[in-house]
Amino acid sequence: MYRNLNPMALGITGRQSELIELALTYGFRSLNMDMKAIVKRARANGVGQAGRFVASANIRGGEFALPLELTAPETTYRSSLVEFGEFVEVAASLSAIGCRATVPPVSNGMPYQESFELHRTRLAEIAEVLARHELPLGLAFMAASSHRQSSEPPFIYNGETLMTLIRTMGSPNVGLALDTWNWFVGGGSLDDILALPIDRIVSVRLADIPTSADLNTIGDDERYMPGDGGLIDCRAIVQHLLKNEYAGPITLYPTPTRFAGRTRDAIVQEAKSALDDLCKPTPPKPPAVEEVREPAEADAVSE
Numbered sequence: 001m002y003r004n005l006n007p008m009a010l011g012i013t014g015r016q017s018e019l020i021e022l023a024l025t026y027g028f029r030s031l032n033m034d035m036k037a038i039v040k041r042a043r044a045n046g047v048g049q050a051g052r053f054v055a056s057a058n059i060r061g062g063e064f065a066l067p068l069e070l071t072a073p074e075t076t077y078r079s080s081l082v083e084f085g086e087f088v089e090v091a092a093s094l095s096a097i098g099c100r101a102t103v104p105p106v107s108n109g110m111p112y113q114e115s116f117e118l119h120r121t122r123l124a125e126i127a128e129v130l131a132r133h134e135l136p137l138g139l140a141f142m143a144a145s146s147h148r149q150s151s152e153p154p155f156i157y158n159g160e161t162l163m164t165l166i167r168t169m170g171s172p173n174v175g176l177a178l179d180t181w182n183w184f185v186g187g188g189s190l191d192d193i194l195a196l197p198i199d200r201i202v203s204v205r206l207a208d209i210p211t212s213a214d215l216n217t218i219g220d221d222e223r224y225m226p227g228d229g230g231l232i233d234c235r236a237i238v239q240h241l242l243k244n245e246y247a248g249p250i251t252l253y254p255t256p257t258r259f260a261g262r263t264r265d266a267i268v269q270e271a272k273s274a275l276d277d278l279c280k281p282t283p284p285k286p287p288a289v290e291e292v293r294e295p296a297e298a299d300a301v302s303e
Helices: 016-025 035-045 052-057 074-093 112-131 159-169 180-185 190-194 234-243 264-279
Strands: 002-005 063-065 098-103 137-141 174-179 201-206 249-252
Touching: 002 016, 002 264, 016 052, 016 264, 035 074, 074 112, 098 112, 098 201, 112 137, 112 159, 112 174, 137 159, 137 201, 159 174, 174 180, 180 190, 180 201, 190 234, 201 234, 234 264, 249 264
Parallel strands: 002 249, 063 098, 098 137, 137 174, 174 201, 201 249
Antiparallel strands: none
């Protein structure tokens, strides 16, 4: 398991070289980058020139978002899939840790089973392109009800249905891009996470939820740092991952406004400290000490 830095989640920006320096300074092994911009530079100047900072820094490219629309018309999708091959080639040259595809929470006007089959087929094709470069595909979902306010029929917005999709695909390089916040908002529990097969978890994003939150109306702006909310035991999750030899990335993913007014160095240093703290074994509780009661004045033995 290793630390991945996602600048967007922490509300920081900068040139690629500056972000790489921050990641290296604070011990992150991988860094989410603007992969679309890197691919554009690679087309103009070659892959080596586009990724020169990454290669010289000995840091991995982070998790990149799937750059094509899963529900696009067939002709558009096929064209995008061809371009995706070039995209993946560039990502692989940066030792990217994998691709993340967020399955939509509504079914784009299709019946549930038709939408399910469309996503199963297309995601399997996308996974095949990634497999040529030994890259995994992590599937994610959006649980907040605000993403399902349209008149469209609901589709996949919780962990149970997403895991069903993953199991039916049968692609060995496809797994869960676990987001603790979405998992709990979608009705999942800590026990559900602990029961997940470790080899089916591709990546992990960590965020907490306030204990007072209404999960039926909670918004994406209510993502707290681990331990600041109180509803999600992120420490237990990380300790479980360590115990079971999870080998993928862990990323802090709170609402960026949580760091407003802070310098980039202070933000990244706090992110490192938070992840380090979660990785430390929980200290055992000290044994209970039997209280020795002093005799009351009335109980004292008189001479």
